[in-house]
Each structure stands twice: as structure tokens, then as C-alpha cells.
Amino acid sequence: MGPAQEPDCFIVKVGDAVLGKDGVPSKGPIYRSVYAKDGLVSLPAGMQSTWDSFVASKDRDGKKEMLGYREITDGVAGKYIWFNYQQVYETVVQIGSAIRHIGVQPKSKIGVYGINCPQWFMAMEACNAQSMVCVPLYDTLGNEAVEFIINHAEVSIAFIHNTKLDLVLASLSKCIETLKTLVSFSTYTDAQKTAASAQGAALYSWDEFVDLGAKNVHDLTPPSASDISTIMYTSGTTGEPKGVILSHENILSAIAGLNHFLKSRKEPHDSNEIYYSFLPLAHIFDRVTEEFYVFLGASIGFWQGDVKKITEDLAELKPTIFVAVPRVFDRIHAGISGRISTAGGVKKMLFDYGLKRKKKSLFDGHKHDKAAPFFDKLVFNKVKMALGGNVKIVISGAAPLAGHVEEFLRVVTCAPVVQGYGLTESCAASFIQVPNVISMHGTVGPPLPNIEVRLVSVPELNYHADSADSSRGEICIRGSTLFSGYYKRQDLTDEVLVDGWFSTGDIGEWKKDGSLKIIDRKKNIFKLSQGEYVAVENLESIYGQCEAIDQIWVYGNSFESTLLAVCVPNQPKLEEWAKSNGVEGNFAQICKDPKAVAHIMAAVNATGKEKKVKGFEAIKGMVLEPLPFDVERNLVTPTFKLKRPQLKEYYKIQIDEIYASQKKQ
Incomplete structure (x- = not known):
């Protein structure tokens, strides 16, 4: 549905910028949602908890x-009780x-x-x-x-x-x-x-x-x-x-903000919604989502506890909302792409043409249900049915969603796809894309109407919140969703909570429509030995768009002049390449072959070149890992964020060998 006339910008300025002095960085203007221009939302009427x-x-x-x-x-699951x-x-x-x-x-x-x-x-x-x-x-x-x-x-x-x-x-x-x-x-x-x-x-x-x-x-x-x-x-x-x-109050404020946003958009959710619960309730993203649907009086269906049976659950439950993290969507993207590639022939040609046609229509400004109804019915309906057939919105959160995966999902799910941004400390709900506003592609959308936001300059990384051309800086948030502190850790609390503002550690950039793009992580910055600063999360986001790989971790340090990467290749694509290039063995053996390493490194660097990464940001050495980075080996968090110290320790031998080899050349 949505408003008849969209605003040109989804944020309003409510506070002025502050120039930096005496070593204190400058601060950009304070903004809030256009749907909260007269004040941030309060708790739902009559509710305290x-x-x-x-x-x-x-x-x-x-x-x-x-x-x-x-x-x-x-061993067989029955109907929902x-x-x-x-x-x-x-x-x-x-x-x-x-x-x-x-x-x-x-x-x-x-x-x-x-x-x-x-x-x-x-x-x-x-x-x-x-x-x-x-x-x-x-x-x-x-x-x-x-x-x-x-x-x-x-x-x-x-x-x-x-x-x-x-x-x-x-x-x-x-x-x-x-x-x-x-x-x-x-x-x-x-x-x-x-x-x-x-x-x-x-x-x-x-x-x-x-x-x-x-x-x-x-x-x-x-x-x-x-x-x-x-x-x-x-x-x-x-x-x-x-x-x-x-x-x-924090959780109720998160609920109130999301509810006010949806009502302002004339896209309210109600007690008829059915939510599929499989993301961990121990994580704030799912906890707040479930609290929101309880607030509405909706229904929550739980998974069996087996990731291989999610599609089986979805077919039985028929949810109206599908919420997941990027890792799940990456698997959906890889799975569909793999099956289409294997099918080949007319099926592949029709799918590829439909994908291209609908993507163009979406980026021309057509809403998801008007962009390519013929291809929705003929080609993409199978994906819709795999999600249960009734999903009216797809939401991604907890980590950035790769641009090419977001594009793909917008086409094949036959539903609006939005991604949001928030942290445990901000009770998850902070930013969310506006459904069917395609200019927000690749961003996390504008702030929800329960917080205020400003960017703070990080001059050592050349991010300036007061720049007239492009306002960039550390994302700082205040509002009633913010946590009160870290339990028994006042020292850590004081590092991130100052004068009511929470410093997220993430670097953002405002776009013209009021959406925010996450471009970097303040702490994941280091200098190479030649003095150049490298922002590895930004590079991983860029290189991660290479279709030859599923995961990437970029590594460097101040004692070396080059960057290395550990990549998890896309198995069907690498095996297909190996078959055509005379490289034999199982997937793990192919990953060890120097020709395969060179092939993947070339593909990754080609993506970087296309995205105009700098010369010193190119990958000069690589390890191919046949297994996905996983929690079991302590390489990622439960929300699949890379655990850099642990990755460094796990791949230390290979890293040292590559750097030693480079020094001999």
C-alpha cells in the first residue's frame, strides 16, 4: 500500500553540527525520522512493560x-500444534x-x-x-x-x-x-x-x-x-x-517505533500475521521481533531446530513475514543459483532474462508486485512457494546484506525486501529501509521514529561528518531504546555512552533520501607497512560481491605491505571450473591446487578493480578454505560476524608461509 506521495527525504534535522576543536572531532547535525519530526514516539498507551x-x-x-x-x-514432523x-x-x-x-x-x-x-x-x-x-x-x-x-x-x-x-x-x-x-x-x-x-x-x-x-x-x-x-x-x-x-522501556520503545513507522507508511501489521521463529531468541534481533508480534496479538510458529528442514516448516506454517540474517540469505542465493546453473538450457535462459527484466523494472521505480507480474507467475513463483506462499515482506538484519544478494532477493521472493540496522545496545530497532523505495538499495534505510542520530568525524580515517559533499562518520544514537550499560562493566560502558549518546563503532554515510549506508567499522582499521590505512570490512563487502566465493576474510598488519585473504569458494562454480581446466580431486583437494587459488584470486581482484579499490587494497595472497567459517571452530559469532583474532590464530601457519614466500620473491 504505502503513502500516495513519498517524501524526498526521510529524515529531518533537529540539531546543528558542532565544529571540532582542541582535538575533539566535529559532530554532524542531529537527525530523526520524518515520521517523528514533532517528537520521538512514546510508549504504547497504558503500557509500562x-x-x-x-x-x-x-x-x-x-x-x-x-x-x-x-x-x-x-523422525517425522506433524502439523503445527x-x-x-x-x-x-x-x-x-x-x-x-x-x-x-x-x-x-x-x-x-x-x-x-x-x-x-x-x-x-x-x-x-x-x-x-x-x-x-x-x-x-x-x-x-x-x-x-x-x-x-x-x-x-x-x-x-x-x-x-x-x-x-x-x-x-x-x-x-x-x-x-x-x-x-x-x-x-x-x-x-x-x-x-x-x-x-x-x-x-x-x-x-x-x-x-x-x-x-x-x-x-x-x-x-x-x-x-x-x-x-x-x-x-x-x-x-x-x-x-x-x-x-x-x-x-527499551523493548517497548523499540516496538512503538516500528509500529509507528509501519502505520505512518499505511502498511500496518496486525494480529493476522504469522511469524516463523528460527533465529536465536537469545539474540536481540529475534527477541524484539517476537515481542512486536506478541504486541500485535499475532502468531509465532517455531522451527524444528534443524536448518535442513526450514523449507519444510515454511511450507507447513505459511508465514506472512520472513526474517533472517545475511548468512541464511547467502545460502538461499547460492542454492537457487546452483540449481538454475545445473538446470541449464531454456530454464536458465528464462530465469536469467526474468531476473534482468524485473531488476531493471524495480530500479526504474516500479513496486515489487508491478515490476514483472508475468515472470513472477512463470518463473519466480517457485521461490515464493518455498517460503510458504504468503510472505508479504522479507527482512534482513544483524549484519550487512551483500548488494548483489539484496538485488537477487528483491526479484525472486515476490515481496518487498528490506534490511535494517541496530545493535544489542540499541535494542535492535534503529534503522530500516522503506519498502519499495529502491533508492535505498544497499543502505540500512533511515532511522526509526524512536531515536535521534548524528555522525561524528573520524579524521584519522578521513571521515568528516561536517563535509558539505559527503557526510561520513561514526554513527552515534540516542533515544529510549538505548541500553543503560554493560553489567558489572562500568569501564566499558563509559567508553561508548557519553552524554546520552551511544557510539556504535560503525562508520556511516548519509544518502540524499535520508537513508544511511554502513561503509566501515571504526576499529577494524590498520596501517600497512607503507603507511596506507586499510578498512577491511569495507573491502570484504566489496570482494564479497564476487560470485566465485561465498565468504572472505581479509588480513593485513602494520609489518606487511600487502593484504591476504582466506576465501570459501562457491563449490558448484569452482568444481565446474576445475572440470573444464583439468584440475582433479574432491572439493578440498581442488582448494589446495595452485591453479585454483590463482583462479579465485584473479576473480576476487577483478571484482575489486571493477569497484575501483586502490592498488594497495588488492589481494596479493590467498588461502582457499573448503569449509564455511563456522561457530563450531570459533571463527564467527552466532550471528556470523567474523571473529578476527580467532581467524588470525586459526590460519596463522598459512599466513606466515605466504608472507615468508613473498619476501623471497
């Missing part, structure tokens, strides 16, 4: 389907009563550990019901981080998926004495009960704990806006996890 949001939806329609899951029988809002409310009240009955008080820290499922969500809501603090434990952070979070946050009780129970029991001896109660999302074995008892901990099944609460009812203790809702630990790319303190 996410508990109020849930109860309001329950009171509107208690019989509405809320949380759905698929029961697995003999649903708990309605009233049923969830009753279970949550019982869980909250049980927590209080065992002696846990309001404001205590409650751990939740496991894949997304109704029990995860209900444990979280039980925290809200009793003014307790939900402390998610990342499903992929590993033993040491889980132990660290339990100890650092002083967790009193932990709700745990049955597949993670043994891991926690094995770690219990290393956890502080406050953790005395474990609750399984389902059941437990006699051996697990014995192991818990031996360490002085009580272990309950889900049904036992619900029954305990039903027999020992406690009054609700609803939170206020300023009460802490969650301490969400970010895995980070270096050092120990940091506990981000988020209040109920």
Missing part, C-alpha cells in the same frame, strides 16, 4: 493462536508462581538455554510476570561462555532444553552456588536427576514445575518501565561476553 503488552493481547483475544510447534514422531494466548498466560502464571515458591525473588536473574520453542518463550514471560531478569544463554556459545554468563550474572535458576541438560550438569561444579534449580524444557533421565542431586541442585521436568506452580499460586509482580527486562550477553568478536542491560 512487555508483560503489559502480552496481557493486552491476551485480553483482546485469548483464543487466538499464539505459540506453535511441530511434534516429531518417528498451537497454544492460544489464554493457555500461554495460564502456564506462564504457574511457572512464575513455581519460581517464587522455591524462594527466588523479583529482580533475580533467570537463565534460559536452548533452541527457540514455546517453553523458551514461556520461561521468558514468567520472568516478566514476576519482575525477574531473563538472561539468555546462547545455544552456540559453548561451555566456557555459558559458565561465564551463569557466574557473571549470578543466575538463580536455569530453564534448559533437554539436549543441553548434560552440558549444564557437567558445568555445574564450575558455576556459582546461587544456581540451585534446573528445569528441563521436557523431561530428564534418572541419571541426570542423580547428577544434579549430587551437586546440590534440584532438577524438574517442565510438567513437574508447572504443577508446582499450580499448587502454590503467588500473586503477580508486574515490572515497571525502568525495571531490567533482560541482560543479553553479546558474544563479541574479542574478549569475554558483555552483558547488555535492557529495560522494559
Whole structure:
């Protein structure tokens, strides 16, 4: 739908620039959303907490389907089974009563550990019901981080998926004495009960704990806006996890901002929406998204927990919204491209022509449903059906989406594709592209109407926020979505929160339409030995557009004059090249072949040349990695951000060998 007349610019200036002096960098003007020109949005009427949001939806329609899951029988998933809002409310009240009955008080820290499922969500809501603090434990952070979070946050009780129970029991001896109660999302074995008892901990099944609460009812203790809702630990790319303190006001402000934006666009979402939950609830992106759909009284269907069965879930659930991270979209892009390439002939020709035709139509300003309806029906409908057939918007977040992947998705999904930007510290919702405004392609869109933004110059990197030609600088945010600090780390808090402004560490550039483009990361900068500054994230974004590769990590340091890269090649493309060029062996063996390395390095540098990278930014040495960078090897965070120190250590031998070889030449 959308407004009849789009504004020329989606931001308004509400504060002047400040010139730098005495070593303090200049600051650009303060901007906010055009939909908040008269003031930032406030909390939803009559609501002080996410508990109020849930109860309001329950009171509107208690019989509405809320949380759905698929029961697995003999390895086969059945249809979605649903708990309605009233049923969830009753279970949550019982869980909250049980927590209080065992002696846990309001404001205590409650751990939740496991894949997304109704029990995860209900444990979280039980925290809200009793003014307790939900402390998610990342499903992929590993033993040491889980132990660290339990100890650092002083967790009193932990709700745990049955597949993670043994891991926690094995770690219990290393956890502080406050953790005395474990609750399984389902059941437990006699051996697990014995192991818990031996360490002085009580272990309950889900049904036992619900029954305990039903027999020992406690009054609700609803939170206020300023009460802490969650301490969400970010895995980070270096050092120990940091506990981000988020209040109920922070989360409600994020919800209010998104809701106001959609209503202002005349594209409101409502209780008829169906959301597919598979991104980790332990991450702020999914947590806020799910809170938003609960606020609307919509339905949330959970995945089976198997990435290979996502399309199966989507076909059964038929969601109206599909939200994912770039890594998932990269896989979708690679999978479709691979199948089309294999099909060849008329199918490939028709797909390629339709892709080109619709892309041009979109960039000419036509909306997604008017751009190429013939090709939507004939060619791209299969992709639409693979997402369930009812998706009306596709959203990417948590990390930048490659430009060519964004273009591809805009064409093949038959729905508007938008990407957003936010951090755990800003409660996720900070910027989002405006649907069907194609000028925002490659950006993260304008700010949502719940924050104000300014850029701050980084002169050592030649980014100037007060430049008349191109305003660039570190993105700084203020507003009611901002966290209050890092738990027990005032030193780290003081580094990033100054006078109400949060310094994100990301470098942005304003575009004419008021959208923001992320162009760099302040800290991922280094000098080469010849004195040239290199911004590796920007280079990775550019080189990552090379269709010959799926992933890339660029490395250099101040003692070397050249850049190296570790690349994960696109397997179908490299194997096809190998077959045509007499290179034999399996994929791993092909990756070790010097001719294959030279081929990929040439393709990557050709992309760089096309994008006009500087000579010193070219890749001069390369390692081909047959396996994707993964969490299991600690090479990426759970949201697939590169962990640079760990990558450096993992590939140290190859890096040293390449640099040593270059010095001999």
C-alpha cells in the first residue's frame, strides 16, 4: 500500500553540527525520522512493560493462536500444534508462581538455554510476570561462555532444553552456588536427576514445575518501565561476553517505533500475521521481533531446530513475514543459483532474462508486485512457494546484506525486501529501509521514529561528518531504546555512552533520501607497512560481491605491505571450473591446487578493480578454505560476524608461509 506521495527525504534535522576543536572531532547535525519530526514516539498507551503488552493481547483475544510447534514422531514432523494466548498466560502464571515458591525473588536473574520453542518463550514471560531478569544463554556459545554468563550474572535458576541438560550438569561444579534449580524444557533421565542431586541442585521436568506452580499460586509482580527486562550477553568478536542491560522501556520503545513507522507508511501489521521463529531468541534481533508480534496479538510458529528442514516448516506454517540474517540469505542465493546453473538450457535462459527484466523494472521505480507480474507467475513463483506462499515482506538484519544478494532477493521472493540496522545496545530497532523505495538499495534505510542520530568525524580515517559533499562518520544514537550499560562493566560502558549518546563503532554515510549506508567499522582499521590505512570490512563487502566465493576474510598488519585473504569458494562454480581446466580431486583437494587459488584470486581482484579499490587494497595472497567459517571452530559469532583474532590464530601457519614466500620473491 504505502503513502500516495513519498517524501524526498526521510529524515529531518533537529540539531546543528558542532565544529571540532582542541582535538575533539566535529559532530554532524542531529537527525530523526520524518515520521517523528514533532517528537520521538512514546510508549504504547497504558503500557509500562512487555508483560503489559502480552496481557493486552491476551485480553483482546485469548483464543487466538499464539505459540506453535511441530511434534516429531518417528523422525517425522506433524502439523503445527498451537497454544492460544489464554493457555500461554495460564502456564506462564504457574511457572512464575513455581519460581517464587522455591524462594527466588523479583529482580533475580533467570537463565534460559536452548533452541527457540514455546517453553523458551514461556520461561521468558514468567520472568516478566514476576519482575525477574531473563538472561539468555546462547545455544552456540559453548561451555566456557555459558559458565561465564551463569557466574557473571549470578543466575538463580536455569530453564534448559533437554539436549543441553548434560552440558549444564557437567558445568555445574564450575558455576556459582546461587544456581540451585534446573528445569528441563521436557523431561530428564534418572541419571541426570542423580547428577544434579549430587551437586546440590534440584532438577524438574517442565510438567513437574508447572504443577508446582499450580499448587502454590503467588500473586503477580508486574515490572515497571525502568525495571531490567533482560541482560543479553553479546558474544563479541574479542574478549569475554558483555552483558547488555535492557529495560522494559527499551523493548517497548523499540516496538512503538516500528509500529509507528509501519502505520505512518499505511502498511500496518496486525494480529493476522504469522511469524516463523528460527533465529536465536537469545539474540536481540529475534527477541524484539517476537515481542512486536506478541504486541500485535499475532502468531509465532517455531522451527524444528534443524536448518535442513526450514523449507519444510515454511511450507507447513505459511508465514506472512520472513526474517533472517545475511548468512541464511547467502545460502538461499547460492542454492537457487546452483540449481538454475545445473538446470541449464531454456530454464536458465528464462530465469536469467526474468531476473534482468524485473531488476531493471524495480530500479526504474516500479513496486515489487508491478515490476514483472508475468515472470513472477512463470518463473519466480517457485521461490515464493518455498517460503510458504504468503510472505508479504522479507527482512534482513544483524549484519550487512551483500548488494548483489539484496538485488537477487528483491526479484525472486515476490515481496518487498528490506534490511535494517541496530545493535544489542540499541535494542535492535534503529534503522530500516522503506519498502519499495529502491533508492535505498544497499543502505540500512533511515532511522526509526524512536531515536535521534548524528555522525561524528573520524579524521584519522578521513571521515568528516561536517563535509558539505559527503557526510561520513561514526554513527552515534540516542533515544529510549538505548541500553543503560554493560553489567558489572562500568569501564566499558563509559567508553561508548557519553552524554546520552551511544557510539556504535560503525562508520556511516548519509544518502540524499535520508537513508544511511554502513561503509566501515571504526576499529577494524590498520596501517600497512607503507603507511596506507586499510578498512577491511569495507573491502570484504566489496570482494564479497564476487560470485566465485561465498565468504572472505581479509588480513593485513602494520609489518606487511600487502593484504591476504582466506576465501570459501562457491563449490558448484569452482568444481565446474576445475572440470573444464583439468584440475582433479574432491572439493578440498581442488582448494589446495595452485591453479585454483590463482583462479579465485584473479576473480576476487577483478571484482575489486571493477569497484575501483586502490592498488594497495588488492589481494596479493590467498588461502582457499573448503569449509564455511563456522561457530563450531570459533571463527564467527552466532550471528556470523567474523571473529578476527580467532581467524588470525586459526590460519596463522598459512599466513606466515605466504608472507615468508613473498619476501623471497
